[in-house]
Structures are given as structure tokens and as C-alpha cells.
Amino acid sequence: MSMDLNSLKEHYLRCVRCGQCRAVCPVFAGIGNETAAPRGKVFLAHMLAAGELKADAEIAHNLSLCLLCRACTRECPSAVPVHKIITAARSLLAREVPNTLQKIIFKEIWSRSSLLNISARLLRGCQNLGLTVLGRSMGMLPPALDLVGKLPRRPARSFISEVTRPEGAPRIKVGYFLGCATNLMFPHVARSTVAVLSLLGCEVITPRELKCCGLPQEENGQMDVAESLARSNFAAFQRLGSKAIVTDCASCFAALKDSSAFKDIEIMDLFQLLNGLLPGHNLKKIDRAITYHDPCHLAKAQGITAAPRELLTRICPGFREMPGANSCCGGGGSFMLYHYNTSMGILDKKISAIKETGAKIVTTSCPSCTMQIRHGLAKQGLPIPVIHPVELLAQTLGIIF
Ligand code: SF4
Ligand code: SF4
Known part of the structure; x- marks a missing residue:
């Protein structure tokens, strides 16, 4: 999605400074x-575009104070797309006030699968040698590093085939977008997704050459890189003849849905697809109390809230709604890296809401939310696992790895 700040003029001019967005901004x-505040950031973006404010580090800092959770965009009575305006302003700032470290991480490393894999292996090596713990204890590494957790030995890419045949008669052929966080940090989620889809009759296509979905680049002002990644991923699915794609990552889903590069491929809601495929299959119900956190990229960005609940209530009679389930957890992709303390303040409210439910399992479908909530629960000494709904579904379908 190309977003030049000037092209959004008619949108930011619609802001009447009513302040309604302030009430929902975490x-x-x-x-x-x-x-x-959202309206404050819209105003800064407007001033930047009009040349009445000079792009500098302070403005960049102010515009980085946003989770891109889209609560304001949904709330605004004037339909101001606040998150798009902030993203476009970040893009302008990345050009005018370049941040070298940000550029190296998001443009040079994260957009190249080979370099991202090497970085993950290096980090894992440091974890194994205790260097990350040492670095953290000496204050040489940022506290946000604790959120990553212990990296698994093998990424999902190493054991998921490009084509996974369905069990029984094929019902549908579907592309699987394996996001980089799922691949490197949560390979067991990818394993469950592919196994469940295959068991339910899908031929699953996972192109070898998939790259990052582009969302981290877009959030960090590298819009051109994000667009190039989207084009490359689209070509990968086209090569294998995919007409429809699913993903188990809420953030990748939002990135694919928003991308103009994918206009000729249907981006399907995984939960809706699973709900449609489940009838006729025996489910061994989960007998523990579970609750669900709505990832912003699914609930606020795409309005998907009912389908995950339909799936979860089907497999778990002890499903409990948490208060403010669709409030942001404070992760916001790289937000927790730049603004750890603010992020933790937002997270505390989420953890309190989870505690109120008495749930023994938290489910969510976003790697960033999973890391954030897992971190918040661990900080409070709560032994509650954070599990993706497809992993629970795999259990109920009797899939054993
Ligand atoms: S709710 Fe919309 S119109 Fe009102 S201040 Fe916020 S962005 Fe502006
Ligand atoms: S996207 Fe979320 S964090 Fe950003 S200004 Fe809007 S409500 Fe606040």
C-alpha cells in the first residue's frame, strides 16, 4: 500500500480535534x-507535510509513540485513518532523519531471509552461551530482549514441505503464508497449522522463497521495502498456482490484506476456513478454562472477532471472555523495543484482565501478542501458557507430533 503523506491530505484535514480518539488510545x-494522543500525532503529521515543522529526532520520537493498534481509526467519527497518517509520516521521517540502526535491522537484515536466519542462529548461540543473560544483567542489552524467549533449534521452514498433501480426498488447495516470527520463534504453531489443514482435507502450499510480510518495514518507515517484499511474496504464491492464502499470524494477515500486490489472490480468514471444514470431525474437548486475546491486527484492522471465538467455544466448553479482550496488549511489533516502560504499563492492564477470568490457558494468534503476554505473565510468576488456537485444535483433533 503506497502511502505518501501529502496524498493523505484530504484525510488529515478531516480531523476536527474533537478528541474522541484520545479516550481509546492506550x-x-x-x-x-x-x-x-492520536489527534496530536495527526496534527504533527499535518504540520510536517505542510513544511511548518522541520523533520527532526524529536518529531520522530513523538510519532514513534504509537502501537498502530488502530483503536483511534475505528473510533474516529470523521473517519480519519490515523494509523495510515502516522505510518506515512514515519516514512517521510525515515527519509529526512535517517536512523542507521533501524535501517540496518529492518531494511538490510529483516527483508533478507538468509540474513534473518543467520541473525536468529547467532542470537540462539548467544542464548546457549548465557551471553544474553549476562548482557541483560550488566544493562548492556535492552529489556525488550527478554520477550524473545529461548529460540527453538529448528525453524519451521526446515521441516515444512513446499507441498503438503491432504489426508483423504482433497477439498481445497490453499497457500500458507509462513511469517518470519512464526518460522523462527514459533515453529510448533506452523507445524500445527499445516497438520490441521492437511487433516481437514487441504493441500497446503508453502513456497520456499517466502520473505517477511513487510509489516515491520512499513511500521518503521521503510515503505518501499515493504512493497517490494509483498511483490516478491505474491510471485512466490503465483509460481505454485495458489488462488487463496491463509496465515496463522494476525499481523501477516493484516499486511497481506492491506497490500495491493495481493489483489488477485484471496486472503482467507484461517478461523473461518477451519470452522467451515470442522463439521464431521471428532473433537476431543479441552477441559481447562481458556481465554482469548484479540490481536489488534485481526480485530481492529480486519473486524475478525467472531470466528476465533466460534472455534474456541467449539473445542473448549470452559471458554471465558476476558474484560477488554480487544484492548491492545502493548506489544505493537517494535513498539515494546523502543518504549519498553510504556509498553509494560499497557501490558499490566491486560494481565489483570487475564487474571480476572481465572483462565488456565491464554490463546491468541499473533506472535508479537504472544511474546508480550507471555512476558507479562512470567513477570508476575503466573504459570499460564500462551497458546495459538490452532495448537489447541490440533490437540482436539488427536494430532500427535
Ligand atoms: S477522533 Fe478523529 S476527528 Fe476527532 S480528534 Fe481524533 S482523529 Fe481528529
Ligand atoms: S493507533 Fe493506537 S496507539 Fe496509535 S495513536 Fe491510535 S490508538 Fe493510539
């Missing part, structure tokens, strides 16, 4: 400063 609630 960052504003934590900071309480007008520049951290």
Missing part, C-alpha cells in the same frame, strides 16, 4: 501528553 492513557 499510549495516551499511559503518557497523558497531547503529543502522544
